[in-house]
Every structure is written in C-alpha cells, then in structure tokens.
Amino acid sequence: MIFPRPQLQQDITHALTRSRVVALIGPRQCGKTTLAREFVPADSMNYFDLEDPISLARLDQPMTALQGLTGLVVIDEIQRRPELFPLLRVLCDRTPLPARFLILGSASPAMLRQSSETLAGRLEIIRMAGFSLAEVGVEMQMRHWQRGGFPLSFLAASDADSLAWRRNFIQTFLERDLPQLGVSISAASMFRFWNMLAHYHGQVWNAAETARNFEVSESTVRRYLDLLEGAFMVRQLRPWFVNLGKRQIKSPKLYFRDTGILHQMLGLREERDLWLHPKSGASWEGYVIEEVIKAVDPDEAYFWATHSGAELDLLLFTGGRRVGVECKRMDAPRLTPSMRSALTDLALDHLIVLYPGERPYPLAERVTVLPLAYLAQGSQALDAALAVHGATWISPP
Incomplete structure (x- = not known):
C-alpha cells in the first residue's frame, strides 16, 4: 500500500x-x-x-x-x-x-x-508526524489506532511484524538516536522512565510522584520528559487557566504522540488486547487529540480542568476563535455539566464532541457531535459539518 x-x-x-x-x-x-x-x-x-x-x-x-x-x-x-x-x-x-x-x-x-x-x-x-487518519482513510482507522502512524509499523504485513518493528525502533532510538542528540542518559534508564510514562498517558503529570517512583530528583525527570518531547515521542499538553475564581489545574497532561509506541510499551499485541486494557479509553482519547491537531493545525492547543471536576479535553485557538473538543468513546454522547462549564467559563465559539459513531447531530446551542470519521476528510469536512448546524467554522476565514 x-x-x-x-x-x-x-x-x-x-x-x-x-x-x-x-x-x-x-x-x-x-x-x-x-x-x-x-x-x-x-x-x-x-x-x-x-x-x-x-x-x-x-x-x-x-x-x-x-x-x-x-x-x-x-x-x-x-x-x-x-x-x-x-x-x-x-x-x-x-x-x-x-x-x-x-x-x-x-x-x-x-x-x-x-x-x-x-x-x-x-x-x-x-x-511532520507519521501517517494521519486523513492520509490512510477511515476504513483503516482501527489499524491506525492500534499500530500507530509510523509508516513501517502501519504497513507491516502482520501485527507480529508491526510489533517487531516498533520494538526495534524503541531500541534504536534509545541506543543510537538519543546519544546522537548529545543525550548522555543510559538507554536502560531512559527506557524505564519512558515505560513508566505509558501509565501516565492521558493523565495530569505529577513530576514529584514520578521522581519518587524513579528515585531521582524532580529536575531530572523534567529533563528526561523534555528530551522525549523534543524528540517527538510524547506531548505535554499545557493547561489553559483564566481568572475565574475557581481552582484550576496548572500541570500538563501527558500523551504519547504515537499510539503504536504506547501500545508497545503497554504490551498490547493485538486488537483484542487493546479493547480489554484499562488504558484503552485513555489511548483512544490521545489518538483523537493527535488527529484533531493534525487536521486543524491550530495556532495553539491546550486542555482545561478545575479541581472541582470540570474539564475540556482540548481547547484550540484557530483563526481568532476558541473551539473546544471533547473525545467521547460512547454510542450517543450527551451534554454534561462539564461541557456547560467549559462553554461558559472559556467563552467558546463552539464545542465539538467527537465519537466513534456514524451520524452528526446538534447537542445544544454551540455544541455539535461529530463522527471521528470526519477527521479523515480534514478540517474542511469539520467546517462543512459545523456549518450545517449554523456553527462558527474552525478554519481561518
């Protein structure tokens, strides 16, 4: 292919x-x-x-x-x-x-x-990243989520071949690529840290907790994380906070940029393993977030959360507008108190709820549910679908 x-x-x-x-x-x-x-x-x-x-x-x-x-x-x-x-x-x-x-x-x-x-x-x-959903097509979505977007992993003849490629990629990255960038950390230490991060995927990152578990200083784990982010292996999604009179989360959320590498670290060998694993939902959320960022190419991207429980998976600043994105792996998403808070507190122009279903529908004023498949058609498809419901477009005018 x-x-x-x-x-x-x-x-x-x-x-x-x-x-x-x-x-x-x-x-x-x-x-x-x-x-x-x-x-x-x-x-x-x-x-x-x-x-x-x-x-x-x-x-x-x-x-x-x-x-x-x-x-x-x-x-x-x-x-x-x-x-x-x-x-x-x-x-x-x-x-x-x-x-x-x-x-x-x-x-x-x-x-x-x-x-x-x-x-x-x-x-x-x-x-540039690996293949996007728009490049491989929606009919390949499950394989894309499971194997990730690296071409040789995605195009491998079998799941076993894909796993072997990802295992070799991780080893080469640690033993050759990082040293070429001037990184002096041992491959074994960095692998142990990287593997530990897999369990933080989709969560607010706690540097102090990670440092205790890894038995090093906070500054050391922050440096390790910055190295992996600089090599495009992980994403630190920064928090957005405004003066609301509410206590807001001010630590980043952590995501693996490629779900194939995440699944390799978690030991998920085939599709069945992915569906049954407790990190399945977090993996899907990270997958959707990466695909949204690829499709929309926003000026800025954040998440938002308060200590009282209100949160927004993704806040995009694009074309002078504020667009919220929620990732819901369910058959029929409904409006939640958290969505209402995000609409009001963040003054969103529109809130998009992405789900694995097939039918777009309005959920409330300025809230639209869209199938994940729309990401396979790029930002133009998102624009067109939102326009049907009278929404503000997400692309620059």
Whole structure:
C-alpha cells in the first residue's frame, strides 16, 4: 500500500517559494526522507544524507561542496552536523540566490536552538508526524489506532511484524538516536522512565510522584520528559487557566504522540488486547487529540480542568476563535455539566464532541457531535459539518 501525502507536499512547495531555508522536522522514521526524495532524487548531487558516509565525506569541506550548487538542496538528518547552520546563513544570504535548502531533522527547534538563532528570518519550519487518519482513510482507522502512524509499523504485513518493528525502533532510538542528540542518559534508564510514562498517558503529570517512583530528583525527570518531547515521542499538553475564581489545574497532561509506541510499551499485541486494557479509553482519547491537531493545525492547543471536576479535553485557538473538543468513546454522547462549564467559563465559539459513531447531530446551542470519521476528510469536512448546524467554522476565514 502506498499513501500519498499531498498536503505535506503542497506545504513544502509553498514554503520553498517564500523562504530560503525550509526545515521539515519530525520523529525518526515518519517519512521525511521519502517525502524529500519527491523533490530531489537520492542520487542527485544536491542530496546529502548525513547518515551516509559518502555524503559525510563530500561535506568534509562544506563550503566547497555547497556553494556551487543551484536549485533545491536537501540535507537530511541535519542534527548530526549543527555546525552547518552558520554556513547555511551565509549561503542563503547571497544575491541573487542560486539555491534554496530543504533541511530534515529528527529533533525539535528547541533541541536545535542554533538553527532558530542562526537562521532567524530565513527559516520556515514544517512539522511532520507519521501517517494521519486523513492520509490512510477511515476504513483503516482501527489499524491506525492500534499500530500507530509510523509508516513501517502501519504497513507491516502482520501485527507480529508491526510489533517487531516498533520494538526495534524503541531500541534504536534509545541506543543510537538519543546519544546522537548529545543525550548522555543510559538507554536502560531512559527506557524505564519512558515505560513508566505509558501509565501516565492521558493523565495530569505529577513530576514529584514520578521522581519518587524513579528515585531521582524532580529536575531530572523534567529533563528526561523534555528530551522525549523534543524528540517527538510524547506531548505535554499545557493547561489553559483564566481568572475565574475557581481552582484550576496548572500541570500538563501527558500523551504519547504515537499510539503504536504506547501500545508497545503497554504490551498490547493485538486488537483484542487493546479493547480489554484499562488504558484503552485513555489511548483512544490521545489518538483523537493527535488527529484533531493534525487536521486543524491550530495556532495553539491546550486542555482545561478545575479541581472541582470540570474539564475540556482540548481547547484550540484557530483563526481568532476558541473551539473546544471533547473525545467521547460512547454510542450517543450527551451534554454534561462539564461541557456547560467549559462553554461558559472559556467563552467558546463552539464545542465539538467527537465519537466513534456514524451520524452528526446538534447537542445544544454551540455544541455539535461529530463522527471521528470526519477527521479523515480534514478540517474542511469539520467546517462543512459545523456549518450545517449554523456553527462558527474552525478554519481561518
């Protein structure tokens, strides 16, 4: 099976028309290299793979190798040679500009701080993840949830092959990828911490409790978590709090970015295991949240909760609007006191309730229930469905 990624291709094409350097960042093995080769073939002199000894040898004298190239130049796994960033600034400041650069990285801009500082005003960042539900299609939703979006895990011939790939991915990530980013933590310690985080998936993260269980300081576990977030393995969903006269949660919620990796950590081998596991509901919630963020691409995303029990799974700021999202794995969601509180206290333009059913329906004024399948059609489908019920659209006008 081949799943095209036209939206990402379009985003890269547009970015290259307006920016001198475009960074395509995302976790290892999410398809960045495959996508980049749609723009520049791997055997081109304009393609540099910094895990390839030949490319590394060509870059022994980087100015000599790069300054004569024209058109689009691709540099893959840029985090292996951070000293290239100052050189890229020089090359992309030439007039007229003979070449633009597409750089690929497996670390967040915070972990590649030199890039954002050196290339300020010249760099546009595009974030990439594994396959989205919109890319694989709603008929593949169960497999997508179970195996996650990493292409080689999702496309494996069997569940056993998918599990084997994810097990090897985790081992390689810990033993090779993290050390390449300058992380000195032992692979065994980081695996134990990462495995512990699987049981916090979908919960408010308590650094003090984790530190006690892990027998290290709070600052240490926060650093470990930041490393995993910077490598796109976990998401810390930040809390939104306003002056309401109510005690509100001010710690982040923790989610694995890829449910396939989560299920590997939890020891879930097949679909039946997933349905019966006590973390099944939290896994589904995290899956829906990631797919909403991919589909909508909001300006900002948070969760909201009070100590009295009111909460909102996802608060999106998009196109100047506030849109709430609730994830309900039930046959027919109903309006709850928590939803009413969120509508009023957060001044939501609209509240969307996503569920695994097939029929959209209005639940109350400014509250609409939508099938999860709508995410497979992108934000346009969400817009159209909301418009039917007279709702404010979620995409920018």
